[in-house]
Amino acid sequence: MSELLQIQRPLPPSLHAMKTSCVNCSMHQLCLPMGLDDSDMNRLDQIIGRRRRVARGESLYRMDDPFRNLYAIRLGHFKTYQFNAGGEQQITGFQMAGELMGMDAISTDKHHCDVAALEDSEVCEIPFQRLEELFGMIPMLLRHFHRIMSQEITREQNAMLLLGNMRAEQRFAAFLINLSSRYAARGYSSTSFQLRMSREDIGNYLGLTIESISRLVSKFRKLGWLGVDKREIQLLDPVRIKALAAGTETCPMA
C-alpha cells in the first residue's frame, strides 16, 4: 500500500520524443503484434492512442474505472491487484514488458482491478473499440488476441494451483521459476534478475505473510539455492528449485 503513496517523479522528456512504434519495439514478437507483417503492424500502430509513462508507484487505472483501453507494457513492471468488500488486497499478478493488461474489463466495461507501476514504466494505450475494428480486417490479429486472452486464463489457473495446494516453499519456488522463465523469454538471464516487487507484494501474491517470505528467502539462501542481495536474485541451483516448484521434490527441513 505504502508504495502507492510515495512521491511520483516524472521521467525526463527526452524519452518521450523517442521514436516509438510496434515495428521498432523489442517486444513485438511477444506482444499483441506478434506474427503480423509490417503492413498490418503499421495499421495496429496507427490506432495506438499514445505511449504513456507511469512513474513508480503510480496507478495506471483503478477498479471501476470505465474501460476504454488495453495497455501493452513497453518497458517496466506492474502489479495488478483487487480489493474485496472488506478492503483486503490481493495481488493477482505481476506484469512485465510485452504483456497486455486490462482484458478482465471487457466483460463489464469496467476495470476489475487496480494496476500500479513497480518502477518507472511505459505502456502503449490501445483503444479497445478501434482494436475491435481491426479484428475484422486482420484475422491474424484476432487469433493472436484470443491466444493472449487464453494465456491469461491459463496463467491464472496456474496461480490457483499454486494458492490452492502448494506449501509455502513450493509457492516461493514456483514464483521464482515463473519469473525466471519469463525473463528468459525476453532474452534476459534466467538465473540472475532483480525482484521489482517488495517482499510484502510477493507475500500478498503468494498468499503468505511478509515474514514468511523473509524466512523463505533466508532458508533458500542458507541451503545455497539462492544468492540474495536485497532484491537482486541469483538462482544458484535452478534444477532443485524447479523440481521443488513442480512438486517432484520436497524441501529439506531447516
Place this chain on the structure above:
Amino acid sequence: MSELLQIQRPLPPSLHAMKTSCVNCSMHQLCLPMGLDDSDMNRLDQIIGRRRRVARGESLYRMDDPFRNLYAIRLGHFKTYQFNAGGEQQITGFQMAGELMGMDAISTDKHHCDVAALEDSEVCEIPFQRLEELFGMIPMLLRHFHRIMSQEITREQNAMLLLGNMRAEQRFAAFLINLSSRYAARGYSSTSFQLRMSREDIGNYLGLTIESISRLVSKFRKLGWLGVDKREIQLLDPVRIKALAAGTETCPMA
C-alpha cells in the same frame, strides 16, 4: 478421484432425439448466442457439431488432448481440474448450464485441464475453427465471445482472492454465495439447492481438506445459517453468509 472410477450408466436414448438448438435452449440468454437475433443464432446452430452426453464421472476431455472444440453446457454440472508435475490435483472451477469450457486451450492448441461431469450432463460441441469463421460474419458474436473470455479471467481472479487471503469460513461462505447467485441467474432458488460435488471436491477447490469442509458445514449448521441434508443445502441466513463472504463481518467462534 474415486468418483471417476464408478460405473457409467448411459442415458435413455429418448433424450437424444429431442430437438436441440440454440433457439430452443433455455440457456441461450446466458450462453454463447446471447444477444443474437434468430437468424444469427441459427447460423451458430449450424456449426455446432453435436450435442454430446457425458455420464456422471465421465471425462469430457483431458489435459493435453488436442484442442478442437469449445463446449457449452446444456444440462448438468462439471468440474475442471489440473494436475501439477507431482500429480496433485487442483479443481479450478465448477461449471453449470450455459457456461463455456475449453477457452484455456486456445493459446496452445492443447487442453490445459481435465473436465469431468458431476452428474449426467449434456454439452454442445462447438468447433472452434468454424466459430472463428463466424466471428468475421457476426460481430455481435465476437463481442460476446470476448466478454465470456473476459468473464472467465475475472472469475479466476476472484478465485485467487479467495485462495490468497480468506480464512476457511470466508472461503466456504464465498463458495456458497457464488453458487447461490449462479443458480439465481438461471432462475432457480438462490437459497435452496443441491451441491453436485462431493465435500472432497469442495475442499480441493477451496484449498482446504475434506475434514475442514465437514467441520465448516457442521459449524454453519449449528449457527443456524445453513440447513443441510446430505448435499441438499438451504441458506437460512443468506445476509450473514454474504457479509462473511464479503469480509465485512467475521465468523463467531465455536
Place this chain on the structure above:
DNA sequence: CGCTTATTTGAACTTTTTCAAGTCTGGTGG
C-alpha cells in the same frame, strides 16, 4: 545525519491439517 520504510528474526499463538476412529447411506446378495 535523521527519519521513515523495508526486511529479518525469534517466540508465542492460531489455524488448519493429519491421523484415527466412527457413523451413515445406498446398493448387493443371501
Place this chain on the structure above:
DNA sequence: CCACCAGACTTGAAAAAGTTCAAATAAGCG
C-alpha cells in the same frame, strides 16, 4: 427383508504449518 460392504461424511485429538506480535537491523531518501 436384512446383513454386509464400500464410499462419503463426521468428529476428536495431536501435530504441523504459518501467522501474529515484538523487536532489532538495514536501507533509501531527503
